[in-house]
Amino acid sequence: xxxxxxxxxxxxxSRKECAAEARRGQISVNGDVQKDPxxxxxxxxxxxxHRGERITWEKxxxxxxxxxxxxxxxxxxxxxxxxxxxxPEYEKAGCFPCGRxxxxxxxxxxxxxxxxxxxxxxxxxxxxxxxxRFRCTEPLSDEMVKKLEEGVDLGDFTTAPAKLQLxxxxxxxxxxxxxxxxxxxxMLAAVGSGIDYLERIKFGPLELDTSLSRGEWRRLSEDxxxxxxDVAG
Ligand code: URA
Numbered sequence: 001x002x003x004x005x006x007x008x009x010x011x012x013x014s015r016k017e018c019a020a021e022a023r024r025g026q027i028s029v030n031g032d033v034q035k036d037p038x039x040x041x042x043x044x045x046x047x048x049x050h051r052g053e054r055i056t057w058e059k060x061x062x063x064x065x066x067x068x069x070x071x072x073x074x075x076x077x078x079x080x081x082x083x084x085x086x087x088p089e090y091e092k093a094g095c096f097p098c099g100r101x102x103x104x105x106x107x108x109x110x111x112x113x114x115x116x117x118x119x120x121x122x123x124x125x126x127x128x129x130x131x132x133r134f135r136c137t138e139p140l141s142d143e144m145v146k147k148l149e150e151g152v153d154l155g156d157f158t159t160a161p162a163k164l165q166l167x168x169x170x171x172x173x174x175x176x177x178x179x180x181x182x183x184x185x186x187m188l189a190a191v192g193s194g195i196d197y198l199e200r201i202k203f204g205p206l207e208l209d210t211s212l213s214r215g216e217w218r219r220l221s222e223d224x225x226x227x228x229x230d231v232a233g
Contacts, residue, residue, distance in 0.1 A: 003027070004037040006048065010058055011089030026051050060114040061095055062225055064206060067109045068214035073100040082109060085215050098122065099179055107200035108208040111217070120232040121204060127177040128231060131202035132184055137194035139169035144191040148174070152190045159187055173201070204231045
């Protein structure tokens with residue numbers, strides 16, 4: 001891999017910044033100052049330093065964000081994307097939200113630059129379960145719950161059966177294995193209720209870390225990452 005690619009892939013420097021830093025003698029490879037940003041390095045074996053700091057290579061990043069309301073799950077150029085809640089190096093390293101939560105939905109959002117794993121986790125074939133704490137505008141009758149648990153006809157498709165755990169007639173946890181646009185809102189609307197609170201608390205093996213305030217994030221732990229990669233296969 002080229003030296004400048006090494007720095008851009010971890011979000012540490014842009015190509016231009018890498019060239020400038022190399023020119024200034026701020027980058028070394030295996031103890032020697034390296035002024036040529038196009039030189040090839042082995043990220044797993046070579047010792048690369050920038051301004052005296054050893055830079056370790058990570059191909060992929062996996063972050064858990066507790067998404068607040070008011071942010072869109074996208075990387076487009078706008079001030080209110082979830083990416084703006086993270087240090088800019090993650091976006092520079094190609095990270096993106098794995099799936100979408102609506103602007104008013106809060107909770108667990110996985111952010112990664114591992115496109116392959118994200119694709120597998122989002123594939124309808126994998127049936128990755130997602131659980132949401134919800135509050136709806138109408139009390140759910142047994143009949144409405146039964147419809148949700150059997151699968152609801154949304155016109156363009158019929159949903160797979162959802163699992164429901166109610167804490168009260170208007171509140172509870174709903175789990176689904178699909179991830180269509182506005183799916184839960186559409187499912188509830190189809191049985192006759194609106195939604196006034198939606199928080200994702202589980203995504204596959206990941207559980208929302210409730211020690212994260214809204215807008216806070218952390219890297220996945222090794223165990224979480226292993227479980228996630230196992231599910232992705
Ligand atoms: N279902 C929805 O309706 N909205 C979300 O954000 C997630 C699931």
